[in-house]
Amino acid sequence: MSYRRIVISSGHGKYVPGAVGILDEHKEAVRVVDLLGEMLAARGVEVTTFEDTVSHSQNENLNRIVDFHNSQTRDLDVSVHFNAYVETEKPMGTECLYVTQNALAGQIADAIAACGFIDRGPKYRNDLFFLNNTTCPAILIETCFVDSSADAEIYELAFEAVCEAIADVLGGEDKDDWPEPPPPDPEAMFQTRGKVSYFGGPEDMGVSSSEGLAFISSIEQRPELFLPYQPEGTSGLARRLNTWVPYVACRWDYDVTSKAMLASGKMALVRAPITGIEMLAFPADWGPHQDTGRVADISPGLMLALGIETDDEVEVVYPAK
Numbered sequence: 001m002s003y004r005r006i007v008i009s010s011g012h013g014k015y016v017p018g019a020v021g022i023l024d025e026h027k028e029a030v031r032v033v034d035l036l037g038e039m040l041a042a043r044g045v046e047v048t049t050f051e052d053t054v055s056h057s058q059n060e061n062l063n064r065i066v067d068f069h070n071s072q073t074r075d076l077d078v079s080v081h082f083n084a085y086v087e088t089e090k091p092m093g094t095e096c097l098y099v100t101q102n103a104l105a106g107q108i109a110d111a112i113a114a115c116g117f118i119d120r121g122p123k124y125r126n127d128l129f130f131l132n133n134t135t136c137p138a139i140l141i142e143t144c145f146v147d148s149s150a151d152a153e154i155y156e157l158a159f160e161a162v163c164e165a166i167a168d169v170l171g172g173e174d175k176d177d178w179p180e181p182p183p184p185d186p187e188a189m190f191q192t193r194g195k196v197s198y199f200g201g202p203e204d205m206g207v208s209s210s211e212g213l214a215f216i217s218s219i220e221q222r223p224e225l226f227l228p229y230q231p232e233g234t235s236g237l238a239r240r241l242n243t244w245v246p247y248v249a250c251r252w253d254y255d256v257t258s259k260a261m262l263a264s265g266k267m268a269l270v271r272a273p274i275t276g277i278e279m280l281a282f283p284a285d286w287g288p289h290q291d292t293g294r295v296a297d298i299s300p301g302l303m304l305a306l307g308i309e310t311d312d313e314v315e316v317v318y319p320a321k
Helices: 025-042 058-070 102-113 129-133 149-171 300-306
Strands: 005-013 046-052 076-083 094-098 119-124 138-145 190-198 247-250 268-272 277-286 294-298 313-318
Touching: 005 025, 005 058, 025 046, 025 076, 025 138, 025 149, 046 058, 058 129, 094 102, 102 119, 102 138, 102 149, 129 138, 138 149, 190 300, 247 268, 247 313, 268 300, 277 300, 294 300, 294 313
Parallel strands: 005 046, 005 076, 076 138, 094 119, 190 294, 247 277
Antiparallel strands: 094 138, 190 313, 247 294, 268 277, 268 313
């Protein structure tokens, strides 16, 4: 799977050095994190990177890194390290440490190993501060051994490939490799593409308790869109929308798609390019306001089904074929 929001930190810190051999662990971890962050961002991942440039003790360093991760909204925590044992010319390899993320750790180790390293695989570790104290799923990557001349040589030659391999596991293929969006449908009466948000239902405090809908004025017009009861303290149809029903609001052109047509039950196609999922949805309202920078508002249930979040991109085509 790919992750939407990832926080990645380099192991150790500017004043709390890690292992130093042929390679310098902290400096190389920063190097990996920086390029990996760029590659994940190119794949549409919301990525945050962190280097500790402040701490002067190991305890302060560990707590600062973990506190930073836990202060962020994210789906996955990643710490980048390099291993060490004894100085050797022999290849030593790569591994990925975990407490709960066995499968992901195995995928990361396999991907890095494919760049030329010995595959030491996923390793369960329940004694590491980072893995024990981050509050989201987490992995700790041991990229290779800093004191193996064979590993160091492979790493220098394959640095970008290593970062690309990790990015492919965590974020999927580069956006540059995504297929081109489908051309405009010549039969569509309305078509738009851009950022999306959600609206409607009892919990939507962005609309007033009495707010109605632009072209549906009664439950009887489209009963399938609404809850069987009026939420307490409200009187408007917007707050009565059933958020598990797929519905969509766009800035429709009523001269092309009339209010009567939009309320007739003909459905729109809503597609999420980032996940490749598309679903049918009922037109339910006009919006969002142009000042939001978004082209559509959809039901929370539809957003969940599409596997997307606020300000991701959608394509809306009306009417659906």
